[in-house]
Amino acid sequence: MHTFIPVTLRICFRLGLFVLVFPLVAHASLPRSSSVPGGVAVVPLGSVSTRAAMPQSWLGDQPVLVTSDHGQWYAVVGLSLDMTPGSHELRAKFGDVTNTQDFVVNPKDYPEQHITLEDKDKVQLSEENLARAEREIAIIMELKHHWRAVPDTDLALALPAKGRLSGNFGLRRTFNGEPRLPHAGIDVALARGTPVRASAQGRVLAVGDYFFNGKTIFIDHGNGLITMYCHLDRIGVNAGATVRKGQRIGLSGNTGRATGPHLHWSVILNGAMVDPELFIPAKLNR
Secondary structure (H helix, E strand, O other), rough: OOOOOOOOOOOOOOOOOOOOOOOOOOOOOOOOOEEEOOOOOEEEEOOOOOOOOOOEEEEEEEEEEEEEEEOOEEEEOOOOOOOEEEHHHHHHHEEEEEEEEEEEEOOOOOOEEEEOOHHHHOOOOHHHHHHHHHHHHHHHHHHHHHOOOOOOOOOOOOOOOOOEEEOOOOOOOEOOOOOOOOOEEEEEEEEOOEEEEEOOOOOEEEEEEEEEOOEEEEEEOOEEEEEEEEEEEEEOOOOEEEOOOOOOEEEEEOOOOOOOOOOEEEEEOOEEOOOOHHHHHOOOOO
């Protein structure tokens, strides 16, 4: 378990009294803290007591996941890749008392990746494909900001498939010489038809076949934590289904915009695409 606190955090309030009873969270395993664009800020909110209600927290208007670890409450804040470095404000509510807390996002430069696609239609989109892609991007944006409150979220994610990690998070990508959005996930090199498994227990939020992502599964793990599995050859679950950690949900493939068979795996936290490796226990990482 990781309970260290980033040295850049600046604590700006004292906690009020807690009055409601709430059980301690069972999955007390924090992701590794990395307060950079595309990372996760683990912000301490104060001690847990036997009469403590779980506090609520927001970054702007977006709710933020709160959990406990070693007798402390923490806000686990997803930081988008386009987040501006500098000081940011988090709101936390304890009963009827709302406080604010500043934390600092540090700059980070991600390396470049140049990709050549033989299918130029995936780079230079026709009007029809552009309209389709824009519709799908709007749908995905809404899914990313989905919120379902649950008492317990497992933050120690399992790699969804065994394979070589072939594409790092945050790479600034160029397709056929044209700049595109950064790589907002990690790639696992797999042969077509390799089983893909749920990273944690949850509920299937959506499934679909998208222009860029190909056949895709979104799993909602509660409290703003969502995992996304892309370029699948086959989807083995339906929207609304409950899945357990390690359950097979589909088969890897080469659908959508891909240069070969692989799994693209993304982690979304309070609407932000963040580095999945921060959630993988060190003994399983690579």
